[in-house]
Amino acid sequence: xxxxxxxxxxxxxxxxxxxxxxxxxxxxxxxxxxxxxxxxxxxxxxxxxxxxxxxxxxxxxxxxxxxxxxxxxxxxxxxxxxxxxxxxxxxxxxxxxxxxxxxxxxxxxxxxxxxxxxxxxxxxxxxxxxxxxxxxxxxxxxxxxxxxxxxxxxxxxxxxxxxxxxxxxxxxxxxxxxxxxxxxxxxxxxxxxxxxxxxxxxxxxxxxxxxxxxxxxxxxxxxxxxxxxxxxxxxxxxxxxxxxxxxxxxxxxxxxxxxxxxxxxxxxxxxxxxxxxxxxxxxxxxxxxxxxxxx
Amino acid sequence: xxxxxxxxxxxxxxxxxxxxxxxxxxxxxxxxxxxxxxxxxxxxxxxxxxxxxxxxxxxxxxxxxxxxxxxxxxxxxxxxxxxxxxxxxxxxxxxxxxxxxxxxxxxxxxxxxxxxxxxxxxxxxxxxxxxxxxxxxxxxxxxxxxxxxxxxxxxxxxxxxxxxxxxxxxxxxxxxxxxxxxxxxxxxxxxxxxxxxxxxxxxxxxxxxxxxxxxxxxxxxxxxxxxxxxxxxxxxxxxxxxxxxxxxxxxxxxxxxxxxxxxxxxxxxxxxxxxxxxxxxxxxxxxxxxxxxxxxxxxxxxxxxxxxxxxxxxxxxxxxxxxxxxxxxxxxxxxxxxxxxxxxxxxxxxxxxxxxxxxxxxxxxxxxxxxxxxxxxxxxxxxxxxxxxxxxxxxxxxxxxxxxxxxxxxxxxxxxxxxxxxxxxxxxxxxxxxxxxxxxxxxxxxxxxxxxxxxxxxxxxxxxxxxxxxxxxxxxxxxxxxx
Numbered sequence: 001x002x003x004x005x006x007x008x009x010x011x012x013x014x015x016x017x018x019x020x021x022x023x024x025x026x027x028x029x030x031x032x033x034x035x036x037x038x039x040x041x042x043x044x045x046x047x048x049x050x051x052x053x054x055x056x057x058x059x060x061x062x063x064x065x066x067x068x069x070x071x072x073x074x075x076x077x078x079x080x081x082x083x084x085x086x087x088x089x090x091x092x093x094x095x096x097x098x099x100x101x102x103x104x105x106x107x108x109x110x111x112x113x114x115x116x117x118x119x120x121x122x123x124x125x126x127x128x129x130x131x132x133x134x135x136x137x138x139x140x141x142x143x144x145x146x147x148x149x150x151x152x153x154x155x156x157x158x159x160x161x162x163x164x165x166x167x168x169x170x171x172x173x174x175x176x177x178x179x180x181x182x183x184x185x186x187x188x189x190x191x192x193x194x195x196x197x198x199x200x201x202x203x204x205x206x207x208x209x210x211x212x213x214x215x216x217x218x219x220x221x222x223x224x225x226x227x228x229x230x231x232x233x234x235x236x237x238x239x240x241x242x243x244x245x246x247x248x249x250x251x252x253x254x255x256x257x258x259x260x261x262x263x264x265x266x267x268x269x270x271x272x273x274x275x276x277x278x279x280x281x282x283x284x285x286x287x288x289x290x291x292x293x294x295x
Numbered sequence: 296x297x298x299x300x301x302x303x304x305x306x307x308x309x310x311x312x313x314x315x316x317x318x319x320x321x322x323x324x325x326x327x328x329x330x331x332x333x334x335x336x337x338x339x340x341x342x343x344x345x346x347x348x349x350x351x352x353x354x355x356x357x358x359x360x361x362x363x364x365x366x367x368x369x370x371x372x373x374x375x376x377x378x379x380x381x382x383x384x385x386x387x388x389x390x391x392x393x394x395x396x397x398x399x400x401x402x403x404x405x406x407x408x409x410x411x412x413x414x415x416x417x418x419x420x421x422x423x424x425x426x427x428x429x430x431x432x433x434x435x436x437x438x439x440x441x442x443x444x445x446x447x448x449x450x451x452x453x454x455x456x457x458x459x460x461x462x463x464x465x466x467x468x469x470x471x472x473x474x475x476x477x478x479x480x481x482x483x484x485x486x487x488x489x490x491x492x493x494x495x496x497x498x499x500x501x502x503x504x505x506x507x508x509x510x511x512x513x514x515x516x517x518x519x520x521x522x523x524x525x526x527x528x529x530x531x532x533x534x535x536x537x538x539x540x541x542x543x544x545x546x547x548x549x550x551x552x553x554x555x556x557x558x559x560x561x562x563x564x565x566x567x568x569x570x571x572x573x574x575x576x577x578x579x580x581x582x583x584x585x586x587x588x589x590x591x592x593x594x595x596x597x598x599x600x601x602x603x604x605x606x607x608x609x610x611x612x613x614x615x616x617x618x619x620x621x622x623x624x625x626x627x628x629x630x631x632x633x634x635x636x637x638x639x640x641x642x643x644x645x646x647x648x649x650x651x652x653x654x655x656x657x658x659x660x661x662x663x664x665x666x667x668x669x670x671x672x673x674x675x676x677x678x679x680x681x682x683x684x685x686x687x688x689x690x691x692x693x694x695x696x697x698x699x700x701x702x703x704x705x706x707x708x709x710x711x712x713x714x715x716x717x718x719x720x721x722x723x724x725x726x727x728x729x730x731x732x733x734x735x736x737x738x739x740x741x742x743x744x745x746x747x748x749x750x751x752x753x754x755x756x757x758x759x760x761x762x763x764x765x766x767x768x769x770x771x772x773x774x775x776x777x778x
Contacts, residue, residue: 144407144408144409146367175409176366176408176409178365178366178367178408179367180367180371181367185367185371188371188374189367189370192370192374192402192403192404193402193403193404193407194366194367194370194399194403194408195403
């Protein structure tokens with residue numbers, strides 16, 4: 001796997017790639033889409049613990065009840081697939097990462113942002129094996145490094161930008177890099193020794209430390225990034241005024257008031273959802289810019 | 296050969312169970328070998344099947360990831376397979392890409408991704424699906440990943456096969472224990488059976504040993520085996536033999552007694568003669584005293600004659616008494632015993648007008664029972680006298696050192712017949728004795744055998760024979776003492 005070049009904005013090539021991905025997704029979902037036109041399709045990325053079936057069940061039934069219609073939760077392996085489906089309108093809403101949100105900002109409507117420890121913010125961590133004796137991220141030079149996803153902010157962009165600010169590229173700094181397509185997988189890769197270091201979502205790392213302490217405690221943090229905008233829930237711009245989006249926003253924002261949805265929040269270790277300004281993600285946009293300037 | 300002889304020396308009651316046990320060991324070794332061989336084949340085919348399933352499942356899971364060189368996906372597949380193929384006990388699985396470098400290993404800390412695989416991998420595989428390293432208790436298997444006819448990579452797998460060896464060892468131990476117990480039981484059974492079978496032989500052996508030591512007793516009916524068989528018939532045969540031997544010994548004793556009486560008769564007649572001779576002179580002297588007793592010279596001469604005559608009679612009587620007094624026969628032999636023999640022989644010599652040359656250069660005592668020797672020397676001298684012609688000469692010579700007494704008796708006869716000589720010198724004096732002849736010589740032989748001495752017979756250059764007895768002292772010869 002090689003690190004893909006990051007487009008400074010939505011280049012034509014990137015757009016073509018997205019459309020191709022969307023077309024592929026469409027051909028798979030075509031039949032169900034035509035049969036259930038009124039189904040609200042909500043996309044989930046591996047930003048959070050999307051592999052928890054109990055959580056997905058609770059979330060789906062809560063959204064269906066509050067929105068007054070059937071809800072389908074759509075998961076894909078990569079951020080790119082979900083982002084492409086969202087931008088192309090195949091999904092009516094999706095929980096995406098801040099990085100794609102910044103990339104496709106003109107095409108997306110910010111619906112709500114999760115609040116963690118009272119703020120809609122999180123960090124990116126650089127982690128190594130717990131028994132490894134390093135003090136500073138500079139010591140990670142020459143590592144085999146595990147990224148989460150090329151479209152992840154915390155699992156890729158933050159580290160990429162850090163290196164760019166220091167006039168370094170991942171391929172020059174690390175001996176090898178690979179993507180695990182999941183923050184939990186980054187932790188597993190570092191814990192097992194497959195990678196010597198990894199870029200991981202700080203929220204996922206902290207939550208998993210409670211759920212799977214045996215796995216997470218085999219890793220430790222070398223560097224915490226500054227606080228960044230928490231991965232938000234977004235909708236296609238074209239549906240900004242749609243009543244379903246309004247209902248979705250209301251459902252998310254009132255999650256902390258509803259005892260039924262409290263279960264979902266407890267499983268996610270989140271306080272609730274807040275209505276945040278799009279400027280919350282300006283720091284992420286700055287990182288994209290930093291990477292672009294470095295080339 | 297030496298071992299074989301040693302084994303043959305072991306009593307049969309131990310040898311048979313030993314051989315039974317040995318046979319069991321050989322049989323069990325052969326059976327164990329077959330069982331273990333069969334087991335190892337079964338295990339091998341089981342392991343091969345398991346390994347093939349593992350590799351099939353794994354290649355299907357990793358092939359797309361290997362084609363994409365997706366390190367994480369390959370590792371994830373390996374990581375998950377470790378739990379889903381727990382029965383296989385994989386120790387280590389390594390997937391290499393088309394370029395031969397490691398994509399992912401189940402333990403990346405040991406074998407990092409992107410590195411070259413350990414060189415040991417090149418030569419650890421054999422011809423079969425799974426190659427087993429018995430020292431490491433590890434099985435190795437490899438699967439080439441092929442996509443559209445092109446090599447895409449390789450899966451290297453190592454399995455823990457210690458369970459298989461533990462199972463083999465367990466079965467081996469079970470076999471060994473079972474077979475040892477069986478062999479021990481068979482050996483014990485064999486031992487008891489053989490002991491039971493040879494018990495009559497032991498009884499017979501004990502009786503024969505006792506018989507050799509002079510106390511031949513028939514086997515009591517209580518000792519007979521309960522069933523009729525070879526042993527019972529053997530016992531009956533032995534008892535018949537003992538009874539026959541006893542009759543023969545009784546007969547021999549009776550004959551010896553008769554011989555003793557016969558020689559006594561001869562001696563008695565000689566003694567009667569010896570006493571009778573002076574009696575005529577004595578009566579004459581008494582008549583002379585009756586008629587001319589008043590004459591001093593005549594009276595003194597007559598009394599002196601009577602005295603000497605009576606003295607001669609007393610000597611003869613004393614010698615006879617000494618010879619047949621039992622309490623004296625247990626005393627050690629002394630020169631006086633030989634003098635007694637001379638006295639006893641005198642009448643016979645006079646009757647046959649023979650001369651006895653007397654050469655006894657020995658004085659004092661010799662540690663040997665006097666009675667039997669005296670009787671033997673007397674027998675020899677009587678035989679010599681009988682063999683020598685009238686008016687001939689016979690001789691007795693005796694010389695002794697501290698522990699050996701030599702007594703020689705010489706005659707002037709034509710020589711001792713071969714069968715009679717055999718009684719004295721042959722290892723088995725039996726034939727002549729059984730023919731009922733030479734009982735006197737047989738008694739000599741018995742005395743010599745009892746004290747552990749030897750007899751030699753030599754021809755004299757001037758004619759006649761010399762019989763020499765060599766008698767060891769009982770002090771030196773424990774055997775003679777025991778006898």
